[in-house]
Amino acid sequence: MQQTPVIIGTRGSPLALYQAHLVQRFLVEQNDGDLLDFPIKILKTSGDTIQGDLKDFGGKGLFTRELEIALLDKRIDVAVHSMKDVPTVGHNDLRIYAILERADVRDAFISRKYKTLAELPKGAMVGSASIRRRAQLLTQRPDLQFCLLRGNVGTRLKKLEDGVCDATMLACAGLRRLEQDHEITEAISVDTMLPAPAQGAIGIESRAEDDRIKVMLAPLNHRATELAITAERAFLRALDGSCRTPIAALGNWSDGHLDLRGQVLAKDGTFQISDRRAAPCHSVGEAYDLGFNMGRDMRIEIGDRVLWDD
Structure with a gap:
């Protein structure tokens, strides 16, 4: 039981909330506490409000910046991140103290028309915001076309249903965490598409000076x-x-x-x-x-x- 609540900061997307609740559950179990000891606070980040291509607005850090400011201001005590969104150079006063066991690292091919990536016809339209996925696909299929597809998992799948594109690519880890495995048309081998650095991993960040949180998070690493x-x-x-x-x-x-x-x-x-x-x-x-x-x-x-x- 915690004398002072440990506030967990997160974005408000369904996947971010899943990750925050997962961390909350682990902390409750590890510390013999209850949910009131580890309340969740939702914060809106720059990445949640931008409508265009993220690379035009600064790229990495757009999904973490406001959470880190909240840590420094002591409005939250831990921040839960998808590690692939975390810049490689962090703030001197903050630390990633725990990384949870990684989920499925593969990319998922999703289509309502075609059963495999190989079945895509010449000139097919693939919806993706990832320049890594686009480049990897172009090395194999220079005939493919691309359109920008952003938003949370539900938003992207809705655009696919609406016929905006013939297929899209998402991370298997996120779909599995949201219990949407059935949406995966084909899980792409890492030999075909090597994933983004840190794909499928959840990190927990806190203040470097906070030894209490450091000790608390250590067993989760x-x-x-x-x-x-x-x-x-x-x-x-x-x-x-x-x-x-x-x-x-x-x-x-x-x-x-x-x-x-x-x-x-x-x-x-x-x-x-x-x-x-x-x-x-x-x-x-x-x-x-x-x-x-x-x-x-x-x-x-x-x-x-x-x-x-x-």
């Missing part, structure tokens, strides 16, 4: 996921990646070894470069070094063949 995510985000950081550059990465940690795959693409799919490295890994520092070094070397190799954050 999933070590294998933390090490994999650390390497992926370090790879992204070394590339100075943002929402303007198609970048993919996937780490897998087991038995003291970390395997990391990374990919960078031109936006039009005409160029791609990939790398894969594995090394013994027993700490966050070692995971970071593996990812950062791979990203640094890849950026040198790419040179000016990709337009960076233009």
